[in-house]
Amino acid sequence: MRETVYSNDHLPAAERYEWFCDLTRQTFLPTHVTSEDAHDFRVSLRHIDMGTAQVDVLDYPSLHSRRTPKLVRAEDLDVYWLCLNTAGRQGASSDRREVALTSGDLVLLDIGRPFDTWARPTGSTAGTISVALPRESVALPRRTLDRLATTRLDCGTGTGALLASFLHRLVADTRSYGPHDGVRLGAVLTDLAVATLAHHGDAEGAVPAETRRRVLLAAVHAFIDRHLGTRQLTPEAIAAAHHISVRHLHRLFRERGTTVGEWIRRRRLERCRQDLLTPACAELTVQAIGARWGFRHASEFSRAFSGAYGMPPGEYRRRAGHKGRGPGAA
Incomplete structure (x- = not known):
């Protein structure tokens, strides 16, 4: 898994803000950035390349970022960002729609449209985990995504909770992953993102059958990991928790070349x-x-x-x- 770490701790305080502005402009997404903490703008950014999906982990002080119509016209990107607020109070606005986010909330941003985002730390810094997804990787109708953009998406239950948990575990320590894990985990991340958006957009029927199977398997894997110390972790208990038959559960694992028992033991x-x-x-x-x-x-x-x-x-x-x-x- 390829990860690049950016930090401005090595710079004098007076140079840190401009360094960040140049980094976002040249390496990530051109935006107009302002901050109340420009006099000493300490920031850390980790970029994780996962094939189709790109993940950025950002910790920063107060920030206001604006992507203007002119910037959109200069570089028209058919990309969506799913942003998970991990710390602080944050918000976004686009197309006369505005949303306020607390820690744990998720928002979808359409990079092909103008938007404003802002963040205020409630502790030492604000924090975000952002997932960049090309439009062609999100197998949902455009009207569904338009309706979901710049709205608060709950991550407390269902696939939203699974997505948030996956992101937190993914970025906690990438050193444990091998060089070929990025693309595989990127596919899982994309499936979870699509399933979460489909749930919030009442568009589950638009999700391809194979994507639904992979998301179900990811949910089963997460359930198993949460209950590994429980002796009652049986195929019957797992199937019941996911409202599927035991036969269906065994088939999911058999299609991946293993069994439920072998996976639990491993x-x-x-x-x-x-x-x-x-x-x-x-x-x-x-x-x-x-x-x-x-x-x-x-x-x-x-x-x-x-x-x-x-x-x-x-x-x-x-x-x-x-x-x-x-x-x-x-």
């Missing part, structure tokens, strides 16, 4: 492996870590871990330098 083992490498878990015994993620018996955990990683969990921990304490640490 995710549990990965969580155990992470805990064995984490200094904060050094006080936990190997058996406690296994039980934490759903392995009922120490022998079951040891066999499964050895089969996946080539050595028992205690040896894996020792080689990593975190020996743990107390009975059963090995």
Whole structure:
């Protein structure tokens, strides 16, 4: 996954604002930018290239950004931005429509139209995770997207919550992803974005069947991750939570070359492996870590871990330098 990090901490305070204006103008999207904090404009920006989708993580002080009709005519881009407000009070206006956003809200901006956005920190900075999506990747009618643009989109439930959770987990630490993960995860992100917009626009029927299947599978994966430590994590419980048959659930996984049980075991083992490498878990015994993620018996955990990683969990921990304490640490 390709990530580029931009920061102006290395510059004198008097030069930081102009640096940001030049960066947005030349590298991202030409806009007119003003700020009450121009005298010392500290900002950090991470750009993550995910193939079709592009993700930007921005932390900044007060900001007012305006994309004028002249700028739109100079570079007519058929692109949508989905912006998740992660900190501060923010807002946007376009086509005589205005929306105010608090932390956790989502808004759709049509880059092919003039707009204004603003942000005010409620703490040290404001924050945004933005997803840039080309029009051709959003398989929804233009009239639906026009109706949704510059309106508040709820991320508290359903696909909106799944999208917000996915974005937060995605940007938390990109170092854990391989070089080819970007395009695959970008496709998942696009599917979740389309499904969220379709839900808010009452246009679920316009979403392609394959996209709906991928979104359902992403929801199932997220549910499994949230309940890995629960011993009652069974195909029946998973299917019931998503209002599908057990047969349908098994088919979803079979189409991807695995089974529900194999996926759960793999995710549990990965969580155990992470805990064995984490200094904060050094006080936990190997058996406690296994039980934490759903392995009922120490022998079951040891066999499964050895089969996946080539050595028992205690040896894996020792080689990593975190020996743990107390009975059963090995």
